[in-house]
Amino acid sequence: MIDRFRMKWLETQEEIKRLGRYQRPFDGDLPHRLLILGVDHRIPQSQVYPFHYYRRALKQAGVEVREANVARYGETGESAPKGASAVAIQSTMDLTEAQFDRLLDRVRRANPKARITYMDWFAPTDLRFAEMMAERVDLYLSKHLLRDRAAYGHPTLGDTTLMDFYGRHFGLDQEAQCFAVPDGFWEKLRLGPSFVTAPFMLPVFDRGAFPEGARPIDLHARIAVAGTPWYQKMRQGCADAVDALGGVNKLVGTGIRHDRFLEELRRSKICFSPFGYGEVCWRDFEAVMCGAVLLKQDMGHVETDPDLFVPGETYVPLRWDLSDFDEVVRGLLADPARRERIARAAFQKMQDYARSSRFVEQMTPLWQVTA
Structure with missing residues (x-):
């Protein structure tokens, strides 16, 4: 490290x-x-x-x-x-x-x-600028996309997939939104890497090693709650699930300096990284960089490259309503071999990407027309 x-x-x-x-x-x-x-x-x-x-x-x-x-x-x-x-x-x-x-x-x-x-x-998985860019640019590069491209171009309550789900879940009054996707746009769309390429992470995955050492903290779950109505309710539900978990050594609260935050993750068995304003978060990759098992609402609908979200292999998914939170956390805490396997596999996957030529291959269409 x-x-x-x-x-x-x-x-x-x-x-x-x-x-x-x-x-x-x-x-x-x-x-x-x-x-x-x-x-x-x-x-x-x-x-x-x-x-x-x-x-x-x-x-x-x-x-x-x-x-x-x-x-x-x-x-x-x-x-x-x-x-x-x-x-x-x-x-x-x-x-x-x-x-x-x-x-x-x-x-x-x-x-x-x-x-x-x-x-x-941007954090959300929508394509809000697709219509604007369709005739103005040669390529449109995104950090993450919905796996089901057919899900685009349809109305949602609110302007993101998360707003739509949690707005309906909590019965919020949200205005319908629809971001049109013109014909011909899909040929211009490309998927690039997400936060793995941040300045404080990419060199670690490239040159560092999986962090060893004791992990006395069972669950790292520092969750900020304040925000827009749907976000606040979603994040409060996450905080409540953590609070209800008894008999577990956990870290909660906010306001900690970033380097100390990362040091805590290096001493944690599990990191709960809930959705933010978008599905993919800094903390997803920070957890992996620090050797903690990534625990998160199910990401099966999101495509990333490199793919950090392989269930049971590089992260552990939760139901979006967190009804299985207690069961999943306790199951992980009772199975150190499984935790070790998942944490190491996630780190290795990000390291393989960082040490490869994959980024250059991904970006080649920016300057060169490819078949």
């Missing part, structure tokens, strides 16, 4: 590069020049970081990478390299068509032959 001081140093060095090396003009000696217009926040940056982490492998594949802040670029179009052959764009969730058209105009004037990708880093 890379310690937090080493990780902080690595993150600082990466930030220096983002503000310097990655914004200089393209050298122009490689066939592909990729410009990333990213959102400067830790969640979307987890989608951008691997382009820099794997820069040597990308260079071997003929790709030169640069990055600029999308907000500043949209204001002036300056401080970004020109002449890219591919441009990948992130945005905030309140993006309008007019804003995106203005941004695209700047992009195309500076990079007239560029292949354009929209990078969806």
Whole structure:
């Protein structure tokens, strides 16, 4: 395990590069020049970081990478390299068509032959920008998708799968929403990695080892509850399930520093990582990185790559109403061999991804038309 001081140093060095090396003009000696217009926040940056982490492998594949802040670029179009052959764009969730058209105009004037990708880093599994992007970009990259593509393009109560289920479950009054998916969009859709590529995780999976040591904490379950009505009710139900679990050494509450949070996970047998505003959460991957068994509502409806959510193999699923919570937790605590097998298999799967060429293979359509 890379310690937090080493990780902080690595993150600082990466930030220096983002503000310097990655914004200089393209050298122009490689066939592909990729410009990333990213959102400067830790969640979307987890989608951008691997382009820099794997820069040597990308260079071997003929790709030169640069990055600029999308907000500043949209204001002036300056401080970004020109002449890219591919441009990948992130945005905030309140993006309008007019804003995106203005941004695209700047992009195309500076990079007239560029292949354009929209990078969806949002927590929910919906495709809310599919209609906006269908005729404007060459590719649409998402961190996670519904396995059943036919589930898209239909009305939901609220704007996400989770809002729909928990709104109905708790009898909430929510406005119906439908995000249209135009013809031809599916050919542009691509699935990329989720939080495994975050700056504080990817190097650990790549260079580290499965964390050994004592695990005196039975259940790690720090659950924030405050939020929108459906989220609050869903998360309160999770907190109540944990509170009702007697005779178990558990950690609850919120407000702990991140490095201490991770240290707790390294001393925990099981980590309960409930849904957030989307199904896939930071904590899913943090638990695996720290060697705790991931316990979560059933993720069978979600597709990720690498796939962290193989039931009974890399995580342990729960019913969405948590009616089996007590039984599942106690069963895991009574079976250390099973816990060890699942925790190690999950870590190994993420490590295999980090140490492979899979990321470059996934991203190749961004700069190269593939069959």
